[in-house]
Amino acid sequence: MQRRTVLKQFALAGAMLAVSAAWLPGAHAQETIKVGILHSLSGTMAISETSLKDVALMTIEEINANGGVLGRKLEPVVVDPASDWPMFADKARELLSQHKVAAVFGCWTSVSRKSVLPVFKELNGLLFYPVQYEGEELERNVFYTGAAPNQQAIPAVEYLMSEDGGQARRFVLLGTDYVYPRTTNRILRAFLHSKGVKDEDIEEIYTPFGHADYQTIVANIKRFAAGGRTAVVSTINGDSNVPFYRELGNAGLKATDVPVVAFSVGEEELRGVDTKPLVGHLAAWNYFQSIKNPVNDAFIEKWRAYAKARNLPNAGTVVTNDPMEATYIGIHMWKQAVEQAGTTDVDKVIEAVGGQTFEAPSGFTVQMDKTNHHLHKPVYIGEIRGDGQFNVVWKTDGPIRAQPWSPFIPGNEGKQNL
Template structure:
């Protein structure tokens, strides 16, 4: 080979190598994080906004320099309200996309679908929604409420004079693990307060159920036996026809109040809320709470929705699982900074005791042993504009009880995270 050709060949090889190095360096410069939420199917009404909130939070962290000097790179997948697909997509995120952490799931059946995958591969999942408890995995951090941070206080409120002094309880839920386990806990709790089985009705409907005419008629009949409250664990888009049917049959909160555990500002966007005024929801955050952190959080979200032309951006709202998503991502970032690594074992250790000044107005703490947030409890009344007026709240954050004392044998369970399989 002539000298000139040799030099050209060497230069080309060096250039290609340099480009390859640049690509490798660029890839290494980012930290991939997974977003595992249903963007289609029955749960899209609730989960799409969590995906968007995760993206906004990632942008916020990147604008401040990222994590350990690296930008966060979101990897978004759509498990489409298909529970086995959650496990498949979770495995893809961990093994193919090599994400450092996953933020996702809404229903407990989706979380339980992915749990064996995360425990097998030592992945890290942040779960942002209230749930039934009875779980404490070293591979999951739970930023939503356990039953003692939502369900139990809500029923205590309904029993109180302030909450209407209910004597009978109609437990209505979607047919899966969260409503059934929560209602098992609530039935035991009600028994402890002297409520007899004849004063408790329990009804379940499938995901995507849309005909609530007979059920609402049965609620009216049941309420004839004494002061009644409905406790709703209906999930997803079924909430829209349920609330519409309440209005159709003229069942008002002054007659039979409904307290919901899975209905917030987002779910009410598609409903005329005027006939629903006075019905309740129990959460750990509402958009309407007034404090500087929440004012900024809400304003940032509305600006983000408008900038990215999100559906219904002109009426963009925040809700509890969105706040829990926001808090969880920030806590993970803080822990990764503290650990100076995104290694799962190091981040897990660094998460113990992490705190964050949340939009709820409280400083939330990640428990040092049980992987759950200490959270305040709030009960809000639906207003005509689809917002909630907080009518009751705890003085401060409450430590989660993942193992409910109202389920036999739980007093023997460990108060620290252990693998479930």
């Protein structure tokens, strides 16, 4: 009898210990794998970045529903750097040091990415960056799932100069005043020089983040265009795109007069604009929602169902876009690399990410380059339709290997590899 009582006491003590252990601060962290989501949910960039946060959460939910990663659920940690570039670095440090995330998916502008790079290098963190950018960078701790200049900017300008694109010979390079537009336009100016375009036929204009008055700028574009076949290359970012495109419509500047090709305007940004006056203007991306294939159909349907289930703003009219696809690809490639490596250890995962492939909604199987940490991607140029979608007017035959270091910038020879 005494022995039985002692055994019961041991069993009771063990049960109580197990219950208390479940409430220990570290217990939940051991059961899940934390991943960071670093996007502006307020401020001037929220118009573009909020949907990337949401599609990241959708992807994580999808992965968890299919068994998680290494048999463990993913736990997203969402932070809001609020379109404040120094705060991006603070929030990146918080994710890596306090939350101990295994990887971070985020940033949009290059100034935000440049802000966090020292933190990721110092703490040996892992960042997946999902947006087109200016190149001239290659970091061990970053995987770039957006486009390099040869996967977006250069093909777009080549198209504008072609017969199908209107044979433009004069160019307005219009952008937000920060590193991505200025570096991209430096590359484009050198490229245009190589095609015989003179400096007097190139106009560069920059506006601050959040700029809203484009009346004078659009009037100046119309005057510049009087000198010959002219096109506008727009690297405007964030919510400034809404007043810019509105002013184009107000001024009656049609695509048949002066075509505008944008690198940072997609389906999401056009949701806030009356697109009927903008029909025929262009965007260059690596994905459009309007692309028809079974993988994209499934991707769109998943996103619409997720938006409806989570009661997201304007859930009935949500759209997909290029950076959303790049986010989706990046998270899945990280998952595949972790499972291949058998661990979330950053050094081992970095080795495993190179060479990963994924059947993308763009209609192609894309691959992460083994040496330069950039995604091989197809290139599409689309015309704006009245419903805010795009008709593809030009595309590559398949994925293009990124050139992080532009050959048009002196001194970049031989810089393609890590």
